[in-house]
Amino acid sequence: xxxxxxxxxxxxxxxxxxxxxxxxxxxxxxxxxxxxxxxxxxxxxxxxxxxxxxxxxxxxxxxxxxxxxxxxxxxxxxx
Numbered sequence: 001x002x003x004x005x006x007x008x009x010x011x012x013x014x015x016x017x018x019x020x021x022x023x024x025x026x027x028x029x030x031x032x033x034x035x036x037x038x039x040x041x042x043x044x045x046x047x048x049x050x051x052x053x054x055x056x057x058x059x060x061x062x063x064x065x066x067x068x069x070x071x072x073x074x075x076x077x078x079x
Contacts, residue, residue, distance in 0.1 A: 012027065014026075014064070019071055025037070030062060031049070044076070047073075048071040049062070049070055050069055051069070
């Protein structure tokens with residue numbers, strides 16, 4: 001899957017929102033694919049999909065749908 005900004009659209013993409021930004025990606029992509037393409041490690045994020053928390057065990061089975069809205073929080077450690 002390739003996440004693209006809206007200036008690089010191709011015919012085989014679907015539009016979603018990630019943290020308020022419009023993104024285009026390949027149909028059939030899962031939430032795991034989305035995280036990978038965004039460069040986020042799955043162990044340090046929480047995901048809300050369409051105003052509902054998406055549990056970690058659902059990520060690999062959840063296919064991103066056109067017009068989905070995601071809020072992804074990336075936790076950073078340190079002190």
